[in-house]
Amino acid sequence: MKLFTSLALAASVMAATAFAGHAETRVTYKSASSSSSYFQMAVQIAEAMKAGTNGDIIVTVEESQGSVQNVMEAAVRPGNYVFTTPPALVALAQGGKAMFDGKGNPKFDDIRALFPIPSLTMHFVVRDDAGIANFADMKGKTILIGKGSFGATEGEKYLGLFGLEGQVKLPDVELSNAVAALKNGQIDGFVTAGSWPAPNVIEAAASLGVTVLSLDDEQIAATKRTRLVIPAGTYAGQDADIVTTSLPVVAYTTTNMDDDTAYELTKTYWQEKARMGDDAAWWNGVDKGLMENITGAIHPGALRYYTEMDFPLTDAQK
Incomplete structure (x- = not known):
């Protein structure tokens, strides 16, 4: 048992060291129009990521014309692309329904959730x-x-x-x-x-x-x-x-993002949420209870954090 614990600890240290070695991991965060509260939230998240990771994660916020555009771009954007949208739109995209009728793309199936944001x-x-x-x-x-x-x-x-x-x-x-x-x-x-x-x-x-x-x-x-x-x-x-x-509104990424980056993004978000709430009260309405609004699969890296912290999860999210 001691050997197993030691090996697990060593693996965790190696993973953390490996992530730290990727200084200034770049993330693109596609949000909403610059006049909306959701754009302000994106800016706060970018600042929180920089502060919470000591600059290891740098988030660039992009303006968007809406959630449909955010989802559509998930099929073509490479690297660490994060975007916000209601979970229902992800389901519609993956099923090729409604506004995604005739615009289906198998890459929509690679969309994975990270964390809920204010509804x-x-x-x-x-x-x-x-x-x-x-x-x-x-x-x-x-x-x-x-x-x-x-x-x-x-x-x-x-x-x-x-x-x-x-x-x-x-x-x-x-x-x-x-x-x-x-x-x-x-x-x-x-x-x-x-x-x-x-x-x-x-x-x-x-x-x-x-x-x-x-x-x-x-x-x-x-x-x-x-x-x-x-x-x-x-x-x-x-x-x-x-x-x-x-x-409900959720921050998503795709399987293009590696597990360690998704883990750090998710962990830092929840650790910095209270500080963000001191600056803007809308963050105080986000808690573990909003996890039930995530109706699809969660990114494996984020899932690791939620499992460690004993967050409530459904079988569909795992």
Whole structure:
């Protein structure tokens, strides 16, 4: 037993030494548009990797036009390519379905997960004096959902699912004006999607009384999205948990990445997450519980770290 332990320790030391010998391992991180919170997250991750590995891993962040582009590039990008996308898109790519119909590539099967990042979280924000306690109360009200974004598409879908199609006034205004419009009484509420706590919801809650609506279990099931709980106290005046829906987002790579690099990326991410949370609160919503949102295979290097740290894993992830 002592010999086995010694050999295992020696192997671990050799692996660590071998990785350290690859000074400045270069990683490309394909994120989102430069104006989005997910691009800011990518920059934070790049800084965390440099600090957490003493410069052994250097991450270059690339802007992206969206998750579909990120997945498409996974089939052609060499080396250490990391990208973010909802797990559902990976499954669609591997099955050649929906937006990937006719664009299938066997290399999509080489996509492997690394770690979860903050989810796109739906917020239905209403003024306290608007008389809106639930979705039914939105009838006849003016709700800003924006246009062209995930939140706008989801918001419109939910209004239809909950019997409010055509019964809610939807102003043709950019979502960036939501808080100002809420303050001056032009709208009764707005819909936004992003990592939580959301900056525009923080601003609205701090400057006037607002409520973020919760969905019941039946409503969540109808949306076919992932249930998510925003803890009480996240926003000013929020005394109870908010139950809402989310679209999970995960950082992926491919089998082109070697196991040691995937291991170091994953380990450093989780070790640096608390420090990142001190700078941006959205990281505080990431914990082991989000691992269940990874529906496909995890990279063997990342899997080694999760096994060492006793993370909950499914058979499909291994």
